[in-house]
Amino acid sequence: xxxxxxxxxxxxxxxxxxxxxxxxxxxxxxxxxxxxxxxxxxxxxxxxxxxxxxxxxxxxxxxxxxxxxxxxxxxxxxxxxxxxxxxxxxxxxxxxxxxxxxxxxxxxxx
Numbered sequence: 001x002x003x004x005x006x007x008x009x010x011x012x013x014x015x016x017x018x019x020x021x022x023x024x025x026x027x028x029x030x031x032x033x034x035x036x037x038x039x040x041x042x043x044x045x046x047x048x049x050x051x052x053x054x055x056x057x058x059x060x061x062x063x064x065x066x067x068x069x070x071x072x073x074x075x076x077x078x079x080x081x082x083x084x085x086x087x088x089x090x091x092x093x094x095x096x097x098x099x100x101x102x103x104x105x106x107x108x109x110x
Contacts, residue, residue, distance in 0.1 A: 005097040
């Protein structure tokens, strides 16, 4: 296991329900293809918000924060420009790390 915790990138977009299918298709075509080529990318999930049907949550898993931040910023900007016709508004961008007891000097349970 890595000595760095898995990093989670959580992006939340406000997309009217009538535009969500186009948004999700283009996100997979544009960002999905690029992410799968990036070392340290572990996967991505899409969550639709039951309480607010306009919210689309993207949960992106990285092997480490360093792997995530190694994604070239100029590449991210170019991909974002391609997605602009499909974005309505980025509501939030958050970062999480997977808690792993052994990273805190604790021994794994036997």
